[in-house]
Structures are given as structure tokens and as C-alpha cells.
Amino acid sequence: MSNINGKVYAMNCVTPMKPWKTPILRLIFFLLWHIKSKQQDLINLSFIEFARWVIVPKTQFPYLGNRQHKEQLQYDYLLFFSNFNGTWNQYIDAFSAVLSTGLNLIWRWSEKFPGAVPITPFKTYIAQVQFDTDYYYTAYPYATANDLKAAHIVQASLDQLSQRVDTDNPDQFAEHYLQFVLQVQAHLGVTGAAPLC
Amino acid sequence: MPNQNGKLYGLTFLAPIIDDQKATPSHDLQIRAYLATLPTDQNSPFAKAPSTHLCRLVVMDDVVFVGHPAHEEHLKSKYLIFETNCDSDATDYLTGLAKTIPQQLDAIWSHCVGYPGAANLSEFLSYMKACQLKTTFFFAAVNDKSLPESLRALATQRAVVDFIADHQGMDPGRLQSEFKQFLAELKACPIPEPGAMAPLRNIKTGGRNE
Amino acid sequence: MSKLNETDIQGFVLRGYNLPFARHLFLHFEDSARARKFIFELLDQITTGQRWDHGKPESTLNIAFTHRGLVALDLPTATLLSFPVEFQEGMKRRAEILGDTGASDPTKWDELWQKDGIHSWLGISAVSPEALDARSAQLQSLMSETNGATLLGSQDAASLFFDGKPCNKEHFGFTDGFGNPDYLGVDRDSQPGQGKLMPDGTWQRLATGELLLGYADEAGELPPAPVPHLLASNGTFMVYRKLHQNVATFRAYLDSQAANYGGGKEKLAAKFIGRWRDGTPLELSPDQPDQSIVMDPARSTNFTYANDPSGTRCPIGAHVRRVHPRDAFGFNGKLIDRRRITRRGLPYGKAALENEPITDSDERGVIFIALNASLVRQFEFIQQQWINYGNDAHQGNDKDILMGNHGGKGRFVVQGDTNLANPPLVCSHLPNFVELRGGDYFFLPSITALGMIGMDLVDPR
Numbered sequence: 070m071s072n073i074n075g076k077v078y079a080m081n082c083v084t085p086m087k088p089w090k091t092p093i094l095r096l097i098f099f100l101l102w103h104i105k106s107k108q109q110d111l112i113n114l115s116f117i118e119f120a121r122w123v124i125v126p127k128t129q130f131p132y133l134g135n136r137q138h139k140e141q142l143q144y145d146y147l148l149f150f151s152n153f154n155g156t157w158n159q160y161i162d163a164f165s166a167v168l169s170t171g172l173n174l175i176w177r178w179s180e181k182f183p184g185a186v187p188i189t190p191f192k193t194y195i196a197q198v199q200f201d202t203d204y205y206y207t208a209y210p211y212a213t214a215n216d217l218k219a220a221h222i223v224q225a226s227l228d229q230l231s232q233r234v235d236t237d238n239p240d241q242f243a244e245h246y247l248q249f250v251l252q253v254q255a256h257l258g259v260t261g262a263a264p265l266c
Numbered sequence: 267m268p269n270q271n272g273k274l275y276g277l278t279f280l281a282p283i284i285d286d287q288k289a290t291p292s293h294d295l296q297i298r299a300y301l302a303t304l305p306t307d308q309n310s311p312f313a314k315a316p317s318t319h320l321c322r323l324v325v326m327d328d329v330v331f332v333g334h335p336a337h338e339e340h341l342k343s344k345y346l347i348f349e350t351n352c353d354s355d356a357t358d359y360l361t362g363l364a365k366t367i368p369q370q371l372d373a374i375w376s377h378c379v380g381y382p383g384a385a386n387l388s389e390f391l392s393y394m395k396a397c398q399l400k401t402t403f404f405f406a407a408v409n410d411k412s413l414p415e416s417l418r419a420l421a422t423q424r425a426v427v428d429f430i431a432d433h434q435g436m437d438p439g440r441l442q443s444e445f446k447q448f449l450a451e452l453k454a455c456p457i458p459e460p461g462a463m464a465p466l467r468n469i470k471t472g473g474r475n476e
Numbered sequence: 477m478s479k480l481n482e483t484d485i486q487g488f489v490l491r492g493y494n495l496p497f498a499r500h501l502f503l504h505f506e507d508s509a510r511a512r513k514f515i516f517e518l519l520d521q522i523t524t525g526q527r528w529d530h531g532k533p534e535s536t537l538n539i540a541f542t543h544r545g546l547v548a549l550d551l552p553t554a555t556l557l558s559f560p561v562e563f564q565e566g567m568k569r570r571a572e573i574l575g576d577t578g579a580s581d582p583t584k585w586d587e588l589w590q591k592d593g594i595h596s597w598l599g600i601s602a603v604s605p606e607a608l609d610a611r612s613a614q615l616q617s618l619m620s621e622t623n624g625a626t627l628l629g630s631q632d633a634a635s636l637f638f639d640g641k642p643c644n645k646e647h648f649g650f651t652d653g654f655g656n657p658d659y660l661g662v663d664r665d666s667q668p669g670q671g672k673l674m675p676d677g678t679w680q681r682l683a684t685g686e687l688l689l690g691y692a693d694e695a696g697e698l699p700p701a702p703v704p705h706l707l708a709s710n711g712t713f714m715v716y717r718k719l720h721q722n723v724a725t726f727r728a729y730l731d732s733q734a735a736n737y738g739g740g741k742e743k744l745a746a747k748f749i750g751r752w753r754d755g756t757p758l759e760l761s762p763d764q765p766d767q768s769i770v771m772d773p774a775r776s777t778n779f780t781y782a783n784d785p786s787g788t789r790c791p792i793g794a795h796v797r798r799v800h801p802r803d804a805f806g807f808n809g810k811l812i813d814r815r816r817i818t819r820r821g822l823p824y825g826k827a828a829l830e831n832e833p834i835t836d837s838d839e840r841g842v843i844f845i846a847l848n849a850s851l852v853r854q855f856e857f858i859q860q861q862w863i864n865y866g867n868d869a870h871q872g873n874d875k876d877i878l879m880g881n882h883g884g885k886g887r888f889v890v891q892g893d894t895n896l897a898n899p900p901l902v903c904s905h906l907p908n909f910v911e912l913r914g915g916d917y918f919f920l921p922s923i924t925a926l927g928m929i930g931m932d933l934v935d936p937r
Contacts, residue, residue, distance in 0.1 A: 079322045081322075083330055085330070098403040101403065102403060119406050119407070121276045123401055131345075131396060133379045137282050138285070139342070144329075146329055150278075166810050166811055180336035186695070188696070189695075202322050203325055204304055205322045208313065208461055209319075209416065211464040219872070221408065223426050231449050234445055242441070243438035243441060254900045258866050258867075258870065260424065261464055434902065
């Protein structure tokens with residue numbers, strides 16, 4: 070039972086929200102989704118493989134009858150699931166340093182959220198609302214988001230070069246090969262095990 | 267479409283766990299015990315079933331009391347969370363699971379309320395749909411490549427570095443013929459096993475994070 | 477912010493002394509009362525951060541303690557437990573986190589460091605070997621008089637001397653000593669490139685709390701610190717690492733790789749580090765060294781990587797680019813403001829001329845010393861994530877070419893372009909150029925805190 074598999078960490082958080090605030094958060098997510106430029110910072114942070122937010126309104130916890138008791142709740146709940154590379158501290162440090170506005174926009178509607186800056190109360194809150202993963206699977210434990218992006222660049226460049234190999238003469242090929250190397254030269258880091266924490 | 271980002275799907279399921287005072291250990295603990303021994307590497311059931319990039323199973327005991335002035339409240343049931351990042355929509359994905367790993371699905375979800383078993387596909391799908399939550403916002407760093415494409419690219423990248431390193435300063439004729447050979451070998455290579463840690467050196471996995 | 481009280485802070489923290497000779501003494505305390513008396517007697521000899529208005533002293537003295545040293549001094553339990561976990565564990569127990577395995581594994585360390593007896597560090601810097609010896613002798617007699625400490629071992633270090641003159645080079649031939657950060661309140665001329673990068677492209681001093689405990693840091697708060705506050709304030713944490721350098725292997729490797737590199741040996745050496753051997757930054761002068769840049773404080777560290785995203789000037793995995801990424805991670809450099817360290821330290825061992833026959837087993841290396849307010853967030857992070865790993869630099873698992881624990885399997889890519897004098901090159905089978913021979917984490921207290929320790933007045937409330 071671990072939050073970590075290879076180079077990726079599974080974080081789970083649940084926070085309560087007063088129901089009248091939920092539609093505001095839905096609007097914010099709607100805008101975030103449709104205004105692509107707002108997602109650019111998230112993309113540039115480049116250590117998140119997958120992340121999601123799930124709003125669970127107080128009446129919508131799955132109810133399947135059969136002697137299950139129906140939930141009677143005051144709050145709506147915001148579930149957050151992240152799959153990120155690096156350590157817990159590194160992840161939160163980075164968000165607090167450069168994406169605090171975005172974080173505040175999403176979590177200010179959750180009860181007792183202290184804000185993403187300064188860092189210590191923020192980390193205390195996250196530790197409080199985080200719960201642990203029982204089972205975590207990744208198809209590529211030896212690869213981070215960066216490694217994946219690099220791999221796809223290399224694959225695409227290789228595919229391009231392979232179209233030349235039968236039609237070029239050796240000198241032409243050598244030139245195209247050099248172009249290929251220059252295209253991929255920043256993306257050649259070897260993949261493997263994660264550093265021990 | 268919130269469950270989807272590009273070609274990737276982010277599916278979230280919340281299944282209420284059976285609350286039976288007479289069960290010893292309780293159903294949530296039984297799920298935990300089973301999950302604790304389930305392999306997370308290439309022997310994982312999710313490596314055998316198709317299309318899963320990353321997934322997790324989490325027993326959510328309760329919601330969190332964040333402290334006064336927030337009110338304290340509690341869930342009446344525990345829930346099994348299944349969060350998956352995959353290449354297919356819910357119907358296709360769940361069908362894939364039911365067909366390839368029904369035993370493991372049953373071992374886990376039999377502890378949940380109203381679970382019909384994976385044998386009857388339509389009942390299984392209805393059950394899971396009843397447990398499905400709508401993902402409000404889904405982010406994927408690489409959202410346009412399937413799992414087999416990603417595994418293949420990772421293997422390619424590794425092979426390419428070796429090739430470049432071993433062919434520096436080579437004369438063009440030889441370079442070209444060796445490159446042709448390299449392409450053929452790469453093509454013949456099977457896609458790496460999903461879930462496997464690449465074999466490089468002595469590996470230390472996971473452990474408590476700082 | 478409030479002005480720093482330089483008389484309360486040990487000088488070693490605020491400034492490099494620029495004295496060419498150093499001796500590091502490692503002490504053991506048998507009895508807490510006698511040890512405290514020894515510290516109390518030492519108090520007015522400790523060099524503070526006060527300016528030297530009458531010229532440099534003959535020698536300086538500073539002191540620090542390991543956690544087991546604080547335990548041996550019988551500090552209150554609550555205080556001892558309030559120190560950060562990584563400091564309590566000590567550097568040896570953190571070996572796997574730091575990548576100190578294989579050739580750098582603790583079982584390969586000098587005997588002094590394999591045992592767990594070191595309680596305190598005394599650092600002497602001096603103008604001459606005679607002044608060094610004089611100070612050591614004086615300390616030895618104080619130790620005997622008070623019976624307050626025993627000397628377990630010592631380590632000398634000194635600037636490398638060529639033709640009888642000291643210089644700033646280390647054993648691989650590179651000019652060292654650039655890039656120590658500028659902090660608010662620390663009275664040292666700031667240089668563009670040393671502080672933190674601002675959105676408008678200027679450089680500003682870092683928050684004091686990145687170096688000293690008790691001050692606001694870059695995260696917008698007074699960070700948690702050991703209790704009582706008076707014990708921690710104006711103090712800092714020190715990393716001491718004896719890094720053995722395999723100079724013969726390095727020279728051989730550089731020669732063999734240079735044979736395949738169109739830019740020549742000196743350029744390749746520059747590509748490894750990110751600076752030419754004379755200190756010229758590759759980003760500012762990619763084709764040849766330029767002493768005029770090195771000698772100009774307004775230019776010698778004043779550069780960013782914005783115009784070099786592909787690494788064709790300075791390779792993406794080059795040493796200086798890894799340990800001080802500046803704007804390379806985007807966000808105007810904001811991601812790295814809390815990952816800076818202040819370096820002190822000198823080489824040890826005799827300088828070797830370029831063609832002198834040498835072996836790896838010769839005693840040569842650098843005493844690496846780093847000062848920071850948080851070991852785990854600053855030094856350990858750099859060591860684990862940027863030296864022995866490469867993901868933040870988008871270099872996968874590739875390690876820093878100079879200091880990485882390669883074990884013979886490492887790889888370093890020199891990005892290039894179509895210019896024949898700047899071709900791409902993949903360097904493989906990297907051996908360990910550097911091996912760790914010992915070290916630990918120390919707490920370097922303020923003068924007030926030393927007084928409290930010496931007088932047994934530490935109260936965690």
C-alpha cells in the first residue's frame with residue numbers, strides 16, 4: 070500500500086464546500102476548460118501526468134439501495150486526484166510558488182482553506198485533507214510526463230527519418246541524420262527508477 | 267466533455283462498501299487486505315486488461331472534519347474509489363476489464379453494495395454506471411497518444427540514444443545501412459510490458475515520501 | 477526588513493574569508509559539563525560577521541555541531557526533537573536519498589567519518605600555514621586545559637598554488653567560486669545573476685530566511701525553526717562533504733571524448749560545466765573564453781537561458797545549468813528561488829600540473845561546504861533531484877556529469893548545431909569523477925546561541 074509507484078505519486082484529497090459555493094466552482098472549471106491559455110501554466114509545470122477534480126454534491130453519493138443507508142450531508146464535497154512526478158514537498162512548493170492564484174481560485178470555496186501562500190499552513194491543510202492510496206498502478210513507472218513527451222518527439226522524428234532511408238544516397242542521408250540528431254538531442258535522457266525518498 | 271481530454275478518458279467510480287456488523291474483518295478491511303497483496307507491476311490485473319495508463323483504488327473511510335467553524339459530519343458508508351486514466355470510454359473500458367480480469371474485479375467489488383459480478387456483462391456495466399461520478403475537470407499532460415503508442419515511444423527513445431551514441435563519426439554509407447538494420451530490429455521488438463519497471467540497475471521502489 | 481546584527485552571526489556564514497589555508501577539526505565531547513565550559517571559553521575567539529576594518533586577521537575560527545553533538549551537550553529533549561528530521565538523522569543515514577551509494581557508499585568513507593563520534597566542527601582559516609598551526613596548537617591546549625573535547629581528526633584544505641601563487645582553480649582545472657547568492661541584509665556587493673530573477677529581467681537579493689534561521693524566507697513566512705527561537709535565530713545549517721576527485725580518470729575521459737569532438741578539448745571541457753576553464757560563461761561567450769567577462773562583476777554571472785532553450789550554447793545538462801537553472805524552468809525563475817545554497821570550502825591535496833603523471837588514488841579533491849536554512853529543501857533537493865537525477869532539466873535519469881554517481885554507466889549529451897565546431901555529442905560510460913569520502917550535517921549557531929549552550933541556558937519553553 071503506497072502512494073508511490075515508480076516515478077509517480079497518487080494524491081487523494083477531499084474537502085467540504087457549502088453548497089451555495091459549488092456553482093461558482095463549476096463556473097470556474099468551465100472557464101478553465103474553455104479558455105485554453107489558463108491551462109498553459111499547468112502544462113508548463115510539466116510534472117503532472119494526470120489530474121482531476123470531481124464535485125460530489127451532497128445528494129449524489131451513489132446510493133444502491135440494498136440496506137445501504139442514504140447519506141445525509143450538509144456539505145458538497147470536492148474530490149481531487151493527482152498523479153504527479155517528484156516528491157510531495159516538491160509538488161506543493163512548486164504550486165505555491167507559481168500557481169497560487171489558480172489554486173486559490175479552486176480551493177477558496179472549500180471550508181478553512183488557508184490560501185496557497187504562505188507555504189506552511191497550506192501544507193498543513195493538505196496533509197489534513199489528504200487520504201492514502203490503497204492500490205496504485207502505472208503502465209510506465211520508469212517514465213515521467215517529461216520522459217513521455219521526449220519519447221513522442223523522438224518517435225515522431227525517427228518516423229520522419231525512416232522515410233528517407235531507402236531513397237537517400239549516403240551523403241543525403243548523413244545530412245538528414247544530422248538534422249534528426251539535432252531535433253532529438255534535447256530529449257535523450259535515459260529512463261529508469263525514481264530517486265529514493 | 268469533462269470525462270475526456272483529447273484521446274484520454276478520466277473515469278471516476280465511487281462504490282458504496284457493504285456495511286455488515288457481523289463481517290469479521292469488515293468488508294472495507296477485506297478490500298484493503300486484498301489490495302495490499304495485489305501486484306502493481308507487470309503482473310497487475312490492469313497490465314493484463316487493455317488501455318489503462320494509470321489507475322488507483324482507494325478505500326475512502328470518511329470525509330474530513332477540517333475544524334471549527336466547519337461542521338463535523340460523517341459518511342454513513344465507506345466508499346471504494348476507482349480512478350482510472352485510460353484510452354477508451356466507460357463502456358468499452360469496463361467491458362475490457364470484465365472480459366480479461368473478472369476474477370480480480372469480483373474479488374474487490376464483491377465487498378460492495380449491489381455488485382452483480384463481472385460474469386453478466388450488462389448487469390456489470392449498469393452497476394458501474396450507477397457508481398460512476400462525472401469528472402468535473404480532467405487534465406492530461408499527454409492527451410493524444412494511446413497506451414501502446416506511449417510504450418512503443420519509450421522503447422524507441424531508449425534505443426535511439428544507444429544508436430546515436432554508438433554511431434558517432436561513422437562514415438555515411440555504413441551509417442545508413444546500420445540505420446536500416448536498426449529500424450528493422452526496432453520494428454520486430456515487442457511493445458514493452460505495461461507496468462514493468464525498465465531493467466536498468468538495482469531498483470528501490472517507493473517507500474514513505476518525505 | 478531589520479538590519480542584521482553582524483556581531484551575532486558567525487562570519488563564516490556571511491562571507492567567504494578569502495584566506496588561502498584552512499583546517500577542519502572534528503571533536504568529540506566526553507562530558508557535557510566540561511564540553512560546555514570549553515565552548516564558553518572559546519566564545520570570544522569565534523569570528524563574527526563584523527567587518528575587518530583593520531585588515532584581515534591572521535586566522536579565523538568558527539564552530540558548529542552535529543545533532544549527536546547537541547545531544548552530547550545535554551540540550552533539553554524538546555529542543556533536540558525540534559530540529560529537522562534530516563539533521564537528526566545525519567548525512568550518513570541519508571545516503572540513499574542523496575545517491576551516496578556504490579563508490580560513495582559510507583562503507584568506503586574515511587575512518588573518521590565511518591565512526592559516529594563527531595560532535596563538533598571547528599573551522600580555522602588562515603593567511604599562512606604557520607598561522608594555521610599556531611591557531612590549532614592554541615585550540616589543542618584549550619581542549620586539554622578544560623578537558624572539554626578530544627580531537628578525532630582533522631582535514632587540511634588550501635587554495636591550489638601554481639608558481640607559488642594561490643588561484644581559484646580546483647583540481648579538474650576549472651575556476652570555481654562563482655554564483656554564491658545575494659541575500660537581503662548581508663553586506664556583500666550584489667552581482668546580477670546571483671540573487672533571484674524578477675519578471676522584468678533584473679536580479680534582486682534573496683530573502684534572508686533562505687540562509688539564516690529566524691527571518692522571512694522566499695515562501696512568504698517565518699519558516700518553522702528549532703526551539704527556543706533564540707537558539708535558532710541567526711544560525712544556519714552546514715553541509716560538509718569531503719569529495720575525492722579522480723583527476724586521472726577525468727583527464728583521460730576528457731581526452732578520449734575530445735578526440736571525437738569537433739570543437740576541441742577546451743570547448744568540450746566547457747560544455748561539461750557551462751563555463752570555460754577560466755570561468756567565462758558559455759551562455760555569454762560560446763566560442764572562446766573571455767577574461768574581460770570574468771573580471772567584470774556586472775557580467776560574470778549575469779545571464780539567463782532564455783535564448784538557449786535547446787542547449788546549443790550551454791548544454792541542458794551542464795553542471796552550472798543543473799545546479800542553478802535560473803529561468804530554465806520557465807515562470808521567470810520563480811521555481812528555483814528556494815533551491816539556492818551558499819558555498820564555502822577549498823580544494824585539498826597538492827595541485828597537479830597538466831602533464832604531470834598522477835593517479836586517482838592520490839589525495840586530491842574538494843572540501844565541499846554548503847550553508848542553507850533548510851537541508852532537505854535546499855542542499856538535499858539539489859543533490860537528489862538535480863545532481864543524481866535529471867527530470868526537472870528534462871534529462872530523464874541522466875546525472876550531473878561532474879558530480880553524478882555514474883558507476884560507469886552514465887551519459888551526458890552535448891547539444892550542438894550544424895556548425896562543425898559545435899557538433900552534437902553523446903558521452904557515454906561516464907565513470908565517477910567524484911567520490912564521497914565522508915561528511916555530515918552541522919548546526920552553525922549564532923554567538924548568542926553559543927553563549928546559551930556554554931552556560932547551559934537552553935530552555936525550549
